[in-house]
Amino acid sequence: MIQAAAIDGKQPPSPALDWDGLIAEGRSVLGAMSDGRWTDFNAHDPGITLLEAFAYALTDLAYRAGHPIAELVTGPAEGPDRLLVGDAVTPADLRRVAIEVAGVRNAWIEPSEHPTLRLRYTPGAGEFDRAREPIERGDPVLLAGVHRVLIEKSSREDIASPELARTVAEILHRHRGLCEDFDTVDVLAPLPVGIAAELEIDDPARGDAVLLDIYTALADYCSPRPAWVDAAALRARGWATEAIYDGPATGGRRLDEDAAPRRRAALQRSDIIAALDRVPGVRAVRQVRMGADGDDLPGPIRWSLPIPSDRVPRFDPRASRIVLTSGGGFALDSSGRDDLAALFAERALDALDPPKALDPPAPPARDRRVGAYRPLRFDLPALYAVAPGGLEPEAGSARLAQVSQLRAYLALLDALLANHFAQLAGVGALLGSGETASYFAQPAEPIHTPAEPGSEVPLHADGFTADALQMLVEPPSSIAGLERRNRLLAHLLARYGEEAPLTLPPAGLQGPTLPAGRRVLDSRARFLSDFARLSAGRGTGSNLLDPADEPPLLDRIRLKLGLSEGEGARLRLVEHILLRPFAEDDGQAQALLAAAASPDPFSLQLSLVVDEALRPAADSLARVVRAETPAHLTLHVRWFGGAEFDAFAAAYTRWRTTLCTQRQQALGLDGGAA
Structure with a gap:
């Protein structure tokens, strides 16, 4: 029906x-x-x-106000992969970022126990020098926060190792943690591993299928693939949405850490036997031998096969020989089945793709044009003669006066309604960070001045404009408008658990033409406009491949203090780990560092260098710095006089430029060899 x-x-x-x-x-x-x-x-x-x-x-008006917020601000609706993600915090986060790079099959972020230049510290003299074997005097220094990045190439993309290392290094430098650094980014060379084994299977007719499963089991053991879990599977495990999207943006996918063991330092014969025994169809494992890099098989029985630190094991079916028997008779010998080795290699390529089951994207937003207003007189009966062209040409002056009086009365209602529609259309600007207005207005009808001959009498005075109407509703210098805007921005910040500024600089730092309310508005607007970087990157360091980049923490401190852009330029943030000696410092006759304040002045420490001109804000700065600095870091505040600060700022700029050039040359990003 x-x-x-x-x-x-x-x-x-x-x-x-x-x-x-x-x-x-x-x-x-x-x-x-x-x-x-x-x-x-x-x-x-x-x-x-x-x-x-x-x-x-x-x-x-009420119907339009009920549209989705994305359509009221006429912008695309953001999903959780944009709203809930943050920057990398842990080595596991950095690993996710590296594995997302095309051409990377697997990646490991490991502590660099022996950085490029090994150091020793002499307590009595407070000196740092290169540690040479054997160490005659002093204590070895193990720096914290220095990572070694190891990359296993994918066999799907044909990318040269130096190019892959550069790409990974560029991305990791954008996600580098505050007071952390990367010692090396190495692409591991594959170490072909051959396996010789004799196994008994239950059905000789399934010999081909069983052999392919054996190849898969051996490949997974030698070099386990990182396992991805999509958002739907994580929800099925009980994960909350904010936990799923915590960390760098990877499309709602996360690595299954339980299924991704650490990089293998050795292959164990007992583990290989266990892996073969778990293959469906295998009844017994008769014998197993293993070798690498062309070792003769069968050879001596090895219980363990060490893997060099610069290699990654990769099972090679063509260098292996798997003999299958069944019921005491011969079933299959892999040495004569190159077709199965090729089929396995093809299937292995298909298995490298990460899962595609992501959360559905948010629907695209439509511009509803919620500010468009139709005057009331356009919808009144023709008898009222107030619509355009509704008054007959032969109408007398009395009729014209009546119509004009009704139009003037309706103009009051239209102005009230049109401004409400304009306020609704201003939601995007009101919730944004760059707009200074809090009230929005618009003429109810198009402005026609002066009137054309034969047209109806205009409602607006000569020279009247939409800008003039906005000035009447809320002048830019309106104190009440400034207070309304400040309250709204404070509310928006509070919804994210933020407050800016936490305090205002003392009166001595405030410019004569910049009232306190305007400074507050400026700080809040700048904080909101850059909120994604300031929030997600709170623990992120500067990009060492960009000499002009600064840590988000420094900008947070500036905005929380309510400093203007000029005042904020009198702050510099120095990460001590970047001051450590490098390989290029080797060969110096004198100590690399003398009169050190502590046995390790480099690890997990940073210094905020401040111009003495900001000394009146010292108490506020101390409170803000304590609140904003990540708890695992130690921050020192250094006060420099004006000329001293200028000299330091110039030296800091030269140092950052030199460091950037050195990193780019090491990675081959300047056109030179890596």
């Missing part, structure tokens, strides 16, 4: 959408305002006609 479509007759969810209810309330108000003398509420009464048109405009 076909059901006829019908309008839902249920009560609207909002009283503002209930046209009948608005009319009933309007009639009640009219009766009360006229002391009960207005009793004709029929449709022929002009007052009721105007009330119905006004109520219709109100329902239109």
Whole structure:
């Protein structure tokens, strides 16, 4: 049976959408305002006609206000992969970032126990020098926060190792943790591993399938693939949405750390036997031998096969020989089945793709043009003659006066409604960070001045503009408007658990033309406009491949203090780990560092260098620095005089430029050899 479509007759969810209810309330108000003398509420009464048109405009406004927020701000709706992600914090986060690079099959972020230049510390002299074997005096220094990045290439993409190392290094430098660094980024060379084994299977007819499964088991053991888990599977495990998307953006996918063991330092014969025994169809494992890099098979039985630190094991079916037997008879010998080795290699390539089951993307937003307003007079009956062209040419002056008087009365209602529609259209600017207005206005009708011959009389005075109307509604210098805007931005920051500024600089730091309210508004607007970087990158260091990049922590401190851009330039943040000696410092006759304040002045420490001109804000700066600095880091505040700070700032800039050039040359990003 076909059901006829019908309008839902249920009560609207909002009283503002209930046209009948608005009319009933309007009639009640009219009766009360006229002391009960207005009793004709029929449709022929002009007052009721105007009330119905006004109520219709109100329902239109309420309907538009109910559009999704993404359509009110006319921007794309953001999903959790944009709103809930942060920057890399742990080595596991960095590993996810590296594995996402095309051409990377697997990656490991390991502590660099012996950085490029090994150091020793002499307690009595407070000196750091290169540690040479054997160490005659002093204590070895093991720096914290220095990582070694190891990459296993994918066999799917044919990318040269130096190019792959450069790409991974560029991405990791953008996600580098504060007070952390990368000692080396190495692409491991594959170490072909051959296996010789004799196994008994239950069904000789399935010999080909069983051999392919054996190849898969051996490949997974030698070099386990990183296992990805998509958002749907994580939810099935009980993960909350914010936990799924915590960390760098990877499309809602996370690495299954339980299924991704550490890089193998050795292959164990007992583990290989166990892996073969788990293959479906294998009844018994008779013998197993293993070799690498062309070792003769079968050879001597090895219980363990060490893997060099610069190699990654890769099972090679063509260098292996798997003999399958069944019921005491021969079933299959892999040495004569190159076709199965090729088929296995093809299947292994297909298995490298990560899962594609992501959360569905947010629907695209539409521009609803919620500010478009239609004047009331356009919808009144023709008898009222207030619509454009509605007044007959032969109408007398009395009729013209009546029509003009009604138009003037309607103009008051239109102005009220049009400004409400303009305020709704200004939601995007109101919730943004660059707008300074808090009230928005628009003319109810297009402005025509002066009137063309034969056209209707204009409503607006000569020279009147939309900008002039906005000036009347809220002048830029309005103190009340500034306070409203500040309250709104404070509310938006509070929704993210933030507050800026935490304090205002003392009066001595404030410019004579910049009132306190404007400084607060400027700090809050700048914080919100850069919120994604300031929030996600709170523990992220500067990109060492960009000499102009600064840590988000420094900008957070500036904005939390309410400093202007000029005042904020009198701060510098130095990560001590970047001051450690490098290989290029080897060969110096003197100590690499003398009169050190501690046995390890490099690890997990940073210094905030401040101009003495900001000394009046010292107490506020101390509170902000304590609140903003990640708890695992030690921050020192150094005060420099004006000339001393300028000299330091110049030296700091040269140092950052030199460090950037050195990193780019080491990675071959300057066109030179890596």
